[in-house]
Amino acid sequence: MAGDVRIGLITGGATGIGAAIARRFVQAKEKVVICDVDVDRGEKLVAEIGNSARFCNLDVADETQVNQTVDKVFADFGRIDFLINNAGINNDKLLIRMNREDWDRVLQVNLTGTFLVTKAVVKYMMKQRYGKIVNIASVIGLIGNFGQTNYAASKAGIIAFTKSCAKEFASRKINVNAVAPGFIETRMTESIPEEIRQNYFKLIPVGRFGDPLDVANVVFFLTSDEASYITGQTICVDGGMVMQ
Numbered sequence: 001m002a003g004d005v006r007i008g009l010i011t012g013g014a015t016g017i018g019a020a021i022a023r024r025f026v027q028a029k030e031k032v033v034i035c036d037v038d039v040d041r042g043e044k045l046v047a048e049i050g051n052s053a054r055f056c057n058l059d060v061a062d063e064t065q066v067n068q069t070v071d072k073v074f075a076d077f078g079r080i081d082f083l084i085n086n087a088g089i090n091n092d093k094l095l096i097r098m099n100r101e102d103w104d105r106v107l108q109v110n111l112t113g114t115f116l117v118t119k120a121v122v123k124y125m126m127k128q129r130y131g132k133i134v135n136i137a138s139v140i141g142l143i144g145n146f147g148q149t150n151y152a153a154s155k156a157g158i159i160a161f162t163k164s165c166a167k168e169f170a171s172r173k174i175n176v177n178a179v180a181p182g183f184i185e186t187r188m189t190e191s192i193p194e195e196i197r198q199n200y201f202k203l204i205p206v207g208r209f210g211d212p213l214d215v216a217n218v219v220f221f222l223t224s225d226e227a228s229y230i231t232g233q234t235i236c237v238d239g240g241m242v243m244q
């Protein structure tokens with residue numbers, strides 16, 4: 001693919017880490033399809049980025065919508081080179097207070113959504129004998145956390161899913177990796193009170209929360225030719241918080 005303009009999907013790309021990933025690919029002159037349930041933010045971002053980006057209103061947990069969207073992207077562009085499974089939600093509460101819906105929705109969006117979009121995209125990548133998939137996990141999927149049993153289980157699931165996909169698709173020249181961010185400055189972390197923030201800083205050797213671009217740069221690298229001998233890995237982007 002060296003020298004060609006690539007095209008790929010970024011789920012949850014309307015804001016936060018996903019938006020930074022979209023900007024990073026466009027900066028490298030690639031084309032991105034931003035898939036998100038947040039139509040306002042998604043359309044604003046695409047208007048800002050210009051012709052290299054397209055927005056699709058997509059709930060990654062809806063199998064019919066996922067298949068229709070992916071088939072349309074392939075029909076329009078003739079290939080799908082990369083997929084960034086970034087859409088994710090949390091709904092934090094202690095296990096004792098967590099009901100079935102709290103559990104199910106987080107698993108459906110984070111883990112089942114990753115499965116559905118990957119399955120829809122990988123059939124095209126297999127035919128192309130080229131593809132780069134990066135799944136956004138979390139360090140919480142490695143170490144667990146109070147109040148995040150649902151989220152931690154979904155992210156640990158993504159890490160195991162990544163390894164299995166890497167084994168299934170390596171012979172088709174498809175790389176599948178995960179990135180596990182630590183604390184990154186986005187909507188997901190903005191409500192953390194200052195006092196708790198200061199306590200977290202003590203656990204992060206670099207001494208700060210990360211910027212979405214810190215994650216985007218690693219995601220972009222994992223889709224590059226320079227990373228073609230890396231597959232099935234989970235790369236922590238966390239200022240040294242979790243050392244594997």
Ligand code: NAI
Nearest residue numbers: 012016017036037038059060087088138181183184186188
């Ligand atoms: P965010 O809340 O700013 O962005 C998440 C995006 O996903 C939003 O645009 C949202 O509309 C979209 N989304 C939610 N449900 C969706 C669905 N069903 N279908 C399609 N899109 C959907 O959060 P942030 O921080 O940018 O998170 C991005 C990813 O990074 C998530 O998977 C999150 O779990 C992960 N992450 C974030 C960390 C952080 O500190 N911010 C740390 C570790 C992982």
